[in-house]
Amino acid sequence: LDVNSMKPLDNLCHPVSVIKEAEELAAEAFGAKAAFFMVGGTTSAVQAMVFTVAARGDKIIVPRNVHRSVINAMVLCGAVPVYVDPGAHEELGIALGMQLSDIEAAIRENPDAKAVFVNNPTYYGICSDLRGIVKLAHRNGMQVVVDEAHGTHLSFSDRLPVSAMEAGADMASVSMHKSGGSLTQSAFLLVGGANPIEGSGSDADSVSGLDAKSTVPQDENRAPSIDPAYVRQIINLTQTTSGSYLFLSSLDLSRKRLALHGKELFDKVIDMAEYAREEINSIGGYYAIGSELIDGNEIYDFDKTKLVIHTLPVGLAGIEVYDLLRDEYDIQMEFGDFGNCLAYLSVGDRVREVERLVGALSEIRRRFGKDPIVSLPNNYIAPVVVLSPQEAFYADAEHVAFEKTVGRIAAESIMCYPPGIPVLAPGEKITEEVLEYLRYAQEKGCQITGAEDASLSTLKVVRERTGY
Numbered sequence: 001l002d003v004n005s006m007k008p009l010d011n012l013c014h015p016v017s018v019i020k021e022a023e024e025l026a027a028e029a030f031g032a033k034a035a036f037f038m039v040g041g042t043t044s045a046v047q048a049m050v051f052t053v054a055a056r057g058d059k060i061i062v063p064r065n066v067h068r069s070v071i072n073a074m075v076l077c078g079a080v081p082v083y084v085d086p087g088a089h090e091e092l093g094i095a096l097g098m099q100l101s102d103i104e105a106a107i108r109e110n111p112d113a114k115a116v117f118v119n120n121p122t123y124y125g126i127c128s129d130l131r132g133i134v135k136l137a138h139r140n141g142m143q144v145v146v147d148e149a150h151g152t153h154l155s156f157s158d159r160l161p162v163s164a165m166e167a168g169a170d171m172a173s174v175s176m177h178k179s180g181g182s183l184t185q186s187a188f189l190l191v192g193g194a195n196p197i198e199g200s201g202s203d204a205d206s207v208s209g210l211d212a213k214s215t216v217p218q219d220e221n222r223a224p225s226i227d228p229a230y231v232r233q234i235i236n237l238t239q240t241t242s243g244s245y246l247f248l249s250s251l252d253l254s255r256k257r258l259a260l261h262g263k264e265l266f267d268k269v270i271d272m273a274e275y276a277r278e279e280i281n282s283i284g285g286y287y288a289i290g291s292e293l294i295d296g297n298e299i300y301d302f303d304k305t306k307l308v309i310h311t312l313p314v315g316l317a318g319i320e321v322y323d324l325l326r327d328e329y330d331i332q333m334e335f336g337d338f339g340n341c342l343a344y345l346s347v348g349d350r351v352r353e354v355e356r357l358v359g360a361l362s363e364i365r366r367r368f369g370k371d372p373i374v375s376l377p378n379n380y381i382a383p384v385v386v387l388s389p390q391e392a393f394y395a396d397a398e399h400v401a402f403e404k405t406v407g408r409i410a411a412e413s414i415m416c417y418p419p420g421i422p423v424l425a426p427g428e429k430i431t432e433e434v435l436e437y438l439r440y441a442q443e444k445g446c447q448i449t450g451a452e453d454a455s456l457s458t459l460k461v462v463r464e465r466t467g468y
Helices: 018-030 041-053 068-077 100-109 130-139 152-156 228-238 245-283 318-329 351-368 389-393 432-443
Strands: 034-038 059-063 080-084 115-119 143-148 171-174 187-191 306-310 340-344 397-401 414-416 421-424 458-462
Touching (some): 018 245, 034 041, 034 245, 041 068, 041 143, 041 187, 059 100, 068 080, 068 389, 068 421, 100 130, 115 130, 130 143, 152 245, 187 228, 245 306, 245 351, 318 351
Parallel strands (some): 059 080, 143 171
Antiparallel strands (some): 306 340, 414 421
């Protein structure tokens, strides 16, 4: 299988036979107008989406809790982010979804924006009102692009939140390797084309201001349609010309499995996750969050396959429980943050593994538990934006001692990985809150990436000049 672009095997850059057929089958499986095989991970799909909808100087309305690939794409193409700050859950300390009213305000203040970017779901399984966002954006001539890296499975169950294609989004990036069963680094880029599905029950039509003043019929899509041929050209700017047929084969095989058996498979995953939540919550101390948090606004919906375990009531940070599970019990979780630990349940998991996890969590509480922790830094910090990511990244810069950077403008991205959401992005002002977050992350052993100085003794900042 480790071959490359022989004529009978087609060419990923210009498919005309077997790859073309496989991509058409993928589009059918996900309800898309077109699908593209991506061998550079969902990062390459996200970058292609941004490059497709925006050029230098164009605005994109985007939640600040996006993956680093979104910020990096704007560094490369020169797009300008208009950040919509998600709220943070007071108890859990995690970023929530985008409120329709906040998106409405961003559209009013930036009517020249080209697109709205949405996470569906977030790493923690939280979903915004995607149908409502699509309606608002399309009515105002803006395209909607969706990072669905953690939502491959949404297209294959009616017990889960709406998928990007079902909601009428224009493009979506899908990490098949996360929950679809393909090899790591393989993904799909989907192109939609349908208007948002009517009768969705979204609150978009009742949001004040836009609808009352708009002269555009509510079912009219004023956003430019996306040409799949142009998307192919964009993809070919950055994707390898030697695409791995191991990745391509795994994408096609996993697509077939989901197309034929996806509903049955994910019904089992959902049931297993619900069982895990019930068992973990019965231990005491821990809180495995669920659909009870849905409020129709910042938590419009919740992906039940995400097992988010709040650990502070047992006196341990999420990253500490993450490390204990790996080091003491040989259980590898998805990641841990300051207050939570995340397990990513999918088609390869079994009930007996869930039971091992429940038993280990119970023992960790008994062996290592302490008095409840009542205060930690939030996992989300609202940014103070001074320059665009591209302006800051390519600006004349210098390295300054960590403790002396307050008030300076970052020239690099810094984040805990996973999940890869920058706590600091190029163009943002460094605050004491940011430094406090990074100190605590280092203390707890989080993997901090992005900085040129891996020790964080110094940070790269824009050299000061008049006007900053």
